[in-house]
Amino acid sequence: MTRRAVLVGCTGGVVALVVLAGGCSMLPAVPDPVPTSVVPSDLPQQTPTSSGNLSPDGFDSAQRMAVRIRNIGCGTLSTGSGFALDDHTLVTNRHVVTDSSTLQLSTYDGRDLTAAAASTADLADLAIVRTEDALPAAPELAAAxxxxxxxxxxxxxxxxxxLTVTTGHVVSSQTDPLxxxxxxxxxxxxxxxxxxSGSAVLDSDGRVVGVVYAKDSKGHSFVVPVSTLRSMLEDEASFTPTAPCTG
Known part of the structure; x- marks a missing residue:
């Protein structure tokens, strides 16, 4: 039986189940006025109380590659997560970056990064964000x-x-509900x-095995597997530049 799923981007609550249209664009050089509800980028940084299933070295690498994303849209604000793919590229979800006027990126140690451009995929809830500033660290993608x-x-x-670290098990696979x-x-x-949304799912060696994009009413989360991520990254046509929101 197909589960009802919800996207796990944050706008003050869980986003209702929708199928978002694809399409992406370059981020504008000068953002629109920031809504008054924007959380300042200097939120106090806290060390996670758990390293999950990771070794100390794996945990250190994991927190360095994780990125917090704020999507400032036209009168809206949402937040999500992402992770570095290389020095100037991060992976997240399509619904985290769509309908954006500007993106604000920050690292676990409170450093702000400048987003240069974003692209989204039509096939899966995935997106790529290019950064002007170098990302602290990038993980290895698992082979399987x-x-x-x-x-x-x-x-x-x-x-x-x-930054939060949680641990669980892969309980099943199913047709993507979204x-x-x-x-x-x-x-x-x-x-x-x-x-x-956009969080990296890691194995015990700190390798990326998937990307979180939704959850269901039972508390199970849905993950784009690394095999799908790899195949889409290998095909340049999988991602299309985004356009900023208007109005």
């Missing part, structure tokens, strides 16, 4: 998807606040919250 029963760790910024043409996605019981 995790198996059912494997332990995984999710690293991200739920509610747009402190993008049925994508194929199989993974389901994990690792806890996620609004703002966790």
């Amino acid at each position: 998807d995790p198996a059912i029963g494997d332990t995984v760790t999710v690293v991200g910024y739920p509610l747009g606040r402190a 993008n049925e043409n994508l194929g199989e996605v993974l389901v994990t019981d690792a806890p996620v919250e609004p703002g966790s």
Whole structure:
């Protein structure tokens, strides 16, 4: 039975189930006036109380590659998570960056990064953001998807606040409930919250095995597997530059 899923971007609550239109664009050089509800970028940084299933070295790498994302749209504000792919590229969800006037990026140690451009995928809820500033660290992408029963760790910024590490297991796979043409996605019981969209899912060696994009009413989270991420990154046509929101 297909589960009802919700996107886990954060706008003060969980976003209702929708299928978002694709399409992306260059970020404007000068953003529109910032809404008064924007959370300042100097939120106090907190050290996670758990390193999940990661070794000390793996945890250090994980927190360095995780990025908090604020999407300032036309009169709206939402937050999400992402992770570095290389020195100037990060991966997140399509619904985290769409309808944006500007994107604000920050690292676990409170450093702000400047976004240069964003692109989104039509096939899956994935997006790529290019940065002008160098990202602290990039993880290794795993060679294969995790198996059912494997332990995984999710690293991200739920509610747009402190970096959080949670651990769970891959409990099943199923047809993607939001993008049925994508194929199989993974389901994990690792806890996620609004703002966790775009979080990296890691194996015990700190390698990326997937990307969180939604959760269901039972607390299970849905993950784009690393095999899908790899295949889309290898095809330049998979991602299209975004356009800023208007009005």
